[in-house]
Amino acid sequence: MTLRCGTWAKGMLWLAAGATTALHAQSVAEWNAEQAAAEAKADKIMVEAAHQKGLLSQYMAMREAYARDNSTAFHMIFGQYISWYLSFLGEYPLATQAFFIAQPAQPVDNPSPLGGGYTARPALDAIPEFAGHYQIVLLNEAHNVAMTRSLTVALLSRLYQQGFRYFAAETLSSKDTGLQARGYPIEDSGFYTQEPVYAEMVRTALKLGYKVIAYEAAPNAATPDQRETEQARHLYESVFKQDPRARLVVNAGYEHIVKSGVYLGGQSMAEHLYKLTGLPMLAIDQTTMYPRPSGQGDHPYYKAVMDQLHPKAPIVFADANGKPWSLRPAYDVTVFFPPEKLEHGRPTWLSLWGLRQPRLISADGCHGHYACLVEARYSNEGPDAIPADRMLLDTPAPLAVSISGLKAYGNTQAVPSGTLYLRPGSYQLSFVVGPYKVLHRATITVP
Structure with missing residues (x-):
């Protein structure tokens, strides 16, 4: 498997509900052993999920594995893995909710820049x-x-x-x-x-x-x-x-x-x-x-x-x-970084601070099939290119809910829509469901 940058073994981590109780009830050695076992299990699940065709199928396999194991150590570690895939799908706010590292004040911190001559x-x-x-x-x-x-x-x-x-x-x-x-x-x-x-x-x-x-x-x-x-x-x-x-x-x-x-x-x-x-x-x-x-x-x-x-x-x-x-x-x-602002369910920082502009996309190309992944690729790149942007459109029972009780942020109206953030140029849109089945293709131009 490709190396990734793991972070759960150090720093201040967000823990799943009940984590503090679990930590108090067991020794450090027991907790470390549980983490090691959870990491091994998480890696095995991720390797198996990678054999699924398409990001949606991979994510669904991981989400189901997450739901089957309620242990604190597994949710803490696998929550990070899930969060990577949520970001791959364009579910950015939910990815941050699924796993984040808290930043309490530390003794080594420099004085605040406010009022300090900065x-x-x-x-x-x-x-x-x-x-x-x-x-x-x-x-x-x-x-x-x-x-x-x-x-x-x-x-x-x-x-x-x-x-x-x-x-x-x-x-x-x-x-x-x-x-x-x-x-x-x-x-x-x-x-x-x-x-x-x-x-x-x-x-x-x-x-x-x-x-x-x-x-x-x-x-x-x-x-x-x-x-x-x-x-x-x-x-x-x-x-x-x-x-x-x-x-x-x-x-x-x-x-x-x-x-x-x-x-x-x-x-x-x-x-x-x-x-x-x-x-x-x-x-x-x-x-x-x-x-x-x-x-x-x-x-x-x-x-x-x-x-x-x-x-x-x-x-x-x-x-x-x-x-x-x-x-x-x-x-x-x-x-x-400034606080996150959402428009049509997607964060405005996807403009990349002025490089890209929003383009509202309806779910017509999903033909009523959900969850539906919308991808925009540069027209001068091949179909194997990683999209310039992608988003997940879903119905009022969204695919991304119930990650440790978190709510999906996306648009859940009867006929969903969402905003892609794109540089000026020509793009090929794909509307995808299941194991990478393309329901519809379209060409759009961003002026």
């Missing part, structure tokens, strides 16, 4: 300026929260203008040797590339002229530190060994990009890369200050900043000398 700036403008004197820019993401990679898509053109020419993304597969020439990702390009915003990130880099690097470690990495070491080595050998003056943008999950401290018993990919290159890096954290469901788990600074500034787009803070603010010392910059 000024809020649009992240799209400030980050390219911060990056001006660096050869390496590291951007992290929460893998099931596509909002945390939306800014990266928009930043790529600005960083290209600064002279960055290499882009590396976690879990891209080195086996897809045709990616650069083809110009767009397909199902075999990686794991997270199945999510349309991630695919758009890779596609954007290719269109701009970046050399796209697959730097993932081999699936049989024995320890977390071995994986981090191997990732760093791949980046060094693919980029700086060949081009010492190269400028590189790296996308990674969570704390793979921390510049100091112990990471999973060893060191992070970024620390290993520094040992190989000696190059200073700009580490940008996008995983601490995004909106959690209903405010549950938000860092105290997040609420204070949103209440005072009401930003409509991602922001960062800098002092009078232009030095950026970060929540924690292992990073250089912390991005604050």
Whole structure:
């Protein structure tokens, strides 16, 4: 199976109902053993689900497995797996509800940027300026929260203008040797590339002229530190060994990009890369200050900043000398994302901060069959391309409900409709049900 960035073994996690009681009733050793068994079971289910044809069928198999096991450890771990697939289907708010990492205040936190001599700036403008004197820019993401990679898509053109020419993304597969020439990702390009915003990130880099690097470690990495070491080595050998003056943008999950401290018993990919290159890096954290469901788990600074500034787009803070603010010392910059706003059941950040525009799509092409997956592919790409956007349309008994009691956010009227977010251009629409049965195709143009 393709390597993924697991997070349940560390940090502050959202737990399913009853988790606290379960933890109090058993020893740490018992809880760890239950987690290990749940992880093994979750991986086995995911491998089996992957043999199903089409994302809808894969998701249904996983959802049914989730419903059959009510144990706390399994729901905590498999909830993350479910959340990845919800994001692949375009069910973004539900993906965030199914799994998120809370961000309580910690002793290492820097003082709040409010009232501390810092000024809020649009992240799209400030980050390219911060990056001006660096050869390496590291951007992290929460893998099931596509909002945390939306800014990266928009930043790529600005960083290209600064002279960055290499882009590396976690879990891209080195086996897809045709990616650069083809110009767009397909199902075999990686794991997270199945999510349309991630695919758009890779596609954007290719269109701009970046050399796209697959730097993932081999699936049989024995320890977390071995994986981090191997990732760093791949980046060094693919980029700086060949081009010492190269400028590189790296996308990674969570704390793979921390510049100091112990990471999973060893060191992070970024620390290993520094040992190989000696190059200073700009580490940008996008995983601490995004909106959690209903405010549950938000860092105290997040609420204070949103209440005072009401930003409509991602922001960062800098002092009078232009030095950026970060929540924690292992990073250089912390991005604050605005609260999520829904229109026609879909988040408006899917505009990618101005790159795309909404297009309302009716369910006529579903011919009354639900759940129905609507996909929009660029007309100049093949039918194997990961769509530019996709959404799930359903009836008043939606497919996505009852993930640990959570409600589906989508449109559930008798004849549903929804909004796709697309760049200007021509697209092929597909309306899909079941194991990838296409009921209808159409061509649309976004002016």
